[in-house]
Amino acid sequence: MTSEAELLLRIRDLGCERGGRVVCRGQNLALAVGGSIWLRGRNGSGKTSLLRVLAGLARPTGGELWRAPRLASLFIGHQNALKDDLSVAENLRFLACLCALDDSPVAIDQALRTWGLWSRRAQATRALSQGLRRRLALARLSLAEHQRLWLLDEPFDALDDEGMATLSGQLYAHRTRGGGCVLSSHLPLRFDSLPQLEHWLEPAEVRA
Amino acid sequence: MSRSVTSAAPADACPPSKGVPARSLSAALLQRDLRLMLRRRGEAALPLGFFLVVAGLQPLGISPEAQLLRQIGPGLLWVAALLAALLPLPALFALDHADGTLEQMLLSEEPLWQLALAKAAAHWLGSGAPLVLLSPLLGLLYGLEGEELLVLALGLLIGTPVLSLIGALGAALTTGLRSAGALILLLVLPLLAPVLIFGAGAVLAVQAGQSAAPHLSLLGAELILAAVATPFLIAQALRISLE
Numbered sequence: 001m002t003s004e005a006e007l008l009l010r011i012r013d014l015g016c017e018r019g020g021r022v023v024c025r026g027q028n029l030a031l032a033v034g035g036s037i038w039l040r041g042r043n044g045s046g047k048t049s050l051l052r053v054l055a056g057l058a059r060p061t062g063g064e065l066w067r068a069p070r071l072a073s074l075f076i077g078h079q080n081a082l083k084d085d086l087s088v089a090e091n092l093r094f095l096a097c098l099c100a101l102d103d104s105p106v107a108i109d110q111a112l113r114t115w116g117l118w119s120r121r122a123q124a125t126r127a128l129s130q131g132l133r134r135r136l137a138l139a140r141l142s143l144a145e146h147q148r149l150w151l152l153d154e155p156f157d158a159l160d161d162e163g164m165a166t167l168s169g170q171l172y173a174h175r176t177r178g179g180g181c182v183l184s185s186h187l188p189l190r191f192d193s194l195p196q197l198e199h200w201l202e203p204a205e206v207r208a
Numbered sequence: 209m210s211r212s213v214t215s216a217a218p219a220d221a222c223p224p225s226k227g228v229p230a231r232s233l234s235a236a237l238l239q240r241d242l243r244l245m246l247r248r249r250g251e252a253a254l255p256l257g258f259f260l261v262v263a264g265l266q267p268l269g270i271s272p273e274a275q276l277l278r279q280i281g282p283g284l285l286w287v288a289a290l291l292a293a294l295l296p297l298p299a300l301f302a303l304d305h306a307d308g309t310l311e312q313m314l315l316s317e318e319p320l321w322q323l324a325l326a327k328a329a330a331h332w333l334g335s336g337a338p339l340v341l342l343s344p345l346l347g348l349l350y351g352l353e354g355e356e357l358l359v360l361a362l363g364l365l366i367g368t369p370v371l372s373l374i375g376a377l378g379a380a381l382t383t384g385l386r387s388a389g390a391l392i393l394l395l396v397l398p399l400l401a402p403v404l405i406f407g408a409g410a411v412l413a414v415q416a417g418q419s420a421a422p423h424l425s426l427l428g429a430e431l432i433l434a435a436v437a438t439p440f441l442i443a444q445a446l447r448i449s450l451e
Contacts, residue, residue, distance in 0.1 A: 057311055058451060075315055079308025085247040086240070097236040098312050 006033050008071060008149050008180045009054065014063035016049040022061060023049050024201050031149070031180045036171065036194065039184040041201030047184040048078065048153055050201065054182060055151050073149035074099055078157075080137035084126035088117055091125050092139055101143035111142035115166055130158045138163075141170045150174060152183040233318040234326035241330035252296075255335040256342070259292035263346045274351050281350025282360060282411035285343060286404050289364060293335045293371040294396065298389040300331055300379040301446065310383070314450060324442035328369075328376040336368030356411050359420045363407040366427045370403050373434040380445035403430060 008031045015025035024046035031037055039047045052058040053065065055075035067073075081098075082091050089108060096103035112118045115135045120128070128136065134157060141150065150171075156164055168189070171181055175194055183189075189196060245252035266284050267277055304310040313323050343364050344357040352360060378396035382388035410423035 055315060057314060075312075077308055077311060079306075079311075081308040081312050083240070083244060083307070083309075085244050090240075090243070094236060094240050095312070097233055098309070098316055100233075100317050 007031065007066075008033060008035070008068050009182070010064075010066045011054070011060075012064040012066075014050075014053065014065060015061040016046055016053045016058065017061050018046070018049045025061070025063075027063070027199075027201070029182075029199060031182060033148075033178050033180060034175045034194070035180045035197065036175060036189075037180075037182045037197045037199050038189055039182065039199055039201060045201040047201060051075070051077075051151050051153050051182065051184060067149070071149055072100070072147045073151060074101070074140065074144045074147040075151040075153075076137060076140065076155065077153045080133050082125050082133055082136060084124065086125055087122050088112070088125055088128070088136055089121040091136060092117075095137070095140050096143050099140060099144070099147075101140060101147070102145070103143070107143050111139045114142050114170075115139040116162065131160055131163060134158045135163050135166075138167060138170075141167070141174070145174075145177070148179045150179065150181040150183070152181060154184055154186070156185050156187050232322075233316055234322045237313075237323055238326040238330050241327065242333060245330075245334050252334055255292040255295045256338045258295055259288050259339050260342070260346070262288040262291065264349065267349065278351045278415065279412075281347065281352055282356075282408040282415075283404075285346055285350070285360065286364075286367075286408045289336075289339050289343070289368065290371060290397075290400060290404060292339060293331075293368060294375060294393060296331060296335055297375045297379045297392050297396075298382075300327060300376060301383045301449075302379075302388060305383050305449070310446065311450060314447065320443035320446060321439035324376065324380070324446070325439045328372045328438070328442070331376060332369050332372035336364070336372055339368060340364045352411070356414050359414050359424070360411050363410045363420075363424060363427060366424060366431055367403045367407045370427070370431050370434045371400060373438040374399050377438050377442050377445065380442040380449065383446060383449040403427065406430070 010030045012028055013025075014027045014029075015022060016027075017023060023044065027050065029037060039050065041047055049058065052075075053060045055073065057075070081095060083094075086094070089112065092111065093103055093108055095101075096108065109118070112121050115138065117132065117136060117139065120132070125133070125136070134155075138155060138159075144150065155167055159167060164187075171183075171189075172194065174181060263285055266288075270280070271277070301310060304313065314320060316323070340361055343361050347357045347360050375392070375396055378392040378399075379388070381395060382391045385391060406423045406426045410420040410427070413420050413423055
C-alpha cells in the first residue's frame with residue numbers, strides 16, 4: 001500500500017451521477033505520483049462523469065474524494081473550448097491564461113511547434129479540422145508542467161498518428177517528472193516502460 | 209510520518225504553480241470578448257443599429273408634433289436602449305457554455321464573480337457605451353435640448369451598466385436552457401423597470417424645470433446595489449447551470 005505522501009488522488013466508495021441518474025458507484029482508486037489510470041468501460045458507464053467529479057466540476061453522490069493538498073490540476077474535457085474567430089495562437093494564449101498555465105510568448109510558441117501548429121498560428125481557428133482543433137486544445141499540456149494532475153477525457157479523439165505520438169510523449173514526460181494522469185480512452189495506450197493501471201467501470205445497476 | 213524522506217518530490221508535491229500567467233484572467237477575458245466583438249463587427253453592431261432604428265422610427269409612427277415628441281422622447285429613448293441592451297444577452301454565456309469554456313472558467317483559480325464582472329463589462333462596452341455616446345444625437349431628433357440632452361446621456365451612463373449587470377444575471381440563470389432568449393426577457397424586464405422610471409424621469413424633471421439630481425441619485429444607488437450583488441449571484445447561477 002502506498003503511503004499518502006506518494007499519492008496525488010484517492011477515491012473510496014465514490015459514486016457519481018449524470019442528470020440526476022446514478023451512473024457509477026462504489027469506485028475505489030488511488031493515483032500515485034508518476035502514475036496513470038486508464039478509465040475503461042462501455043458507453044454510458046460513467047467515465048466522463050467520474051472525471052468531472054475528480055476535476056471538481058460535479059459533486060460525488062457519496063464516498064470520499066481526497067486530493068493531495070495544494071494539488072494543481074488540469075482538466076481537458078470532450079469540448080475543446082476554442083473560439084472560431086480567434087487565431088490559433090490567440091486561442092492557446094487565452095486557454096493558458098484560463099487554466100493558470102505558463103502563457104509567456106516563448107512557452108506558447110514552443111507548444112505550438114510541439115503540436116505541429118506553428119505554421120497555422122495566425123490562421124483563424126474556424127479553418128481547422130477536428131483533429132487540429134483537438135491538437136490545439138491538447139497543446140495546453142505542454143504548458144502544464146506545474147499542474148501535477150492531468151484529467152483527460154478521450155484525449156486521443158480525432159488525433160492522427162503523429163498527434164497520438166505527441167500526446168503519448170507528453171504523457172510520458174509528465175509521468176517521469178512526477179505528475180499523474182487519469183484518462184479515458186477507447187484505444188490501447190502504450191507506455192513502453194511505465195506501468196499503467198486499468199480501471200474498468202461497470203454500469204451501475206439502476207432500475208428506472 | 210509518511211511525509212518524511214521517502215523521496216524528493218512528494219512532501220512538497222505541489223509547488224505553488226510557478227508558471228503563473230502575468231496578467232489576470234478577468235482582464236484577459238474582457239480583452240478576448242472585445243476582440244471577438246471586433247472580429248464579428250456586424251453582430252456586435254446590432255444593439256446600436258436596433259437602438260437607432262427603433263428610436264428613429266417611433267416619431268414616424270406616432271406624430272411629428274414637436275411638443276408631443278419632446279414629452280414622450282425620454283421614455284421612448286430609454287425603452288429603445290433597454291431593448292437594445294437585451295439583444296446580445298442570450299449569447300453572453302451560452303457560447304462559452306456550448307464550447308466548454310465555461311467549465312474551464314469554473315475550474316479557474318480566479319474567483320468566478322470577477323469573471324462574471326468581466327463578462328458584464330464586455331457586454332456594457334459592446335451595447336451600453338455606444339448608446340450613451342449616440343443618445344444626444346437621438347435626443348435632438350425628439351427636440352430635446354441643452355441640459356436635457358446632458359441629463360439623458362448622464363442617465364444612460366449610470367443606468368446602462370445596471371442593464372448589463374442584471375441582464376448578465378438573467379443570462380446566467382438561463383444558461384443551457386432552450387428558448388433562453390424569451391426567458392431572459394421575462395426575468396429581466398420587470399427588474400429593470402426602476403431603471404427605466406428614474407432614467408426617463410430625470411429628463412422629464414429637467415423639462416419641468418426641476419432638478420434631475422434625485423432621479424440620478426436613485427439610478428446611482430441602483431448601480432451600486434447591482435454592482436455589489438449581481439457578480440456573486442451570477443457566479444452562483446453559473447455553478448448551478450453546469451451541475
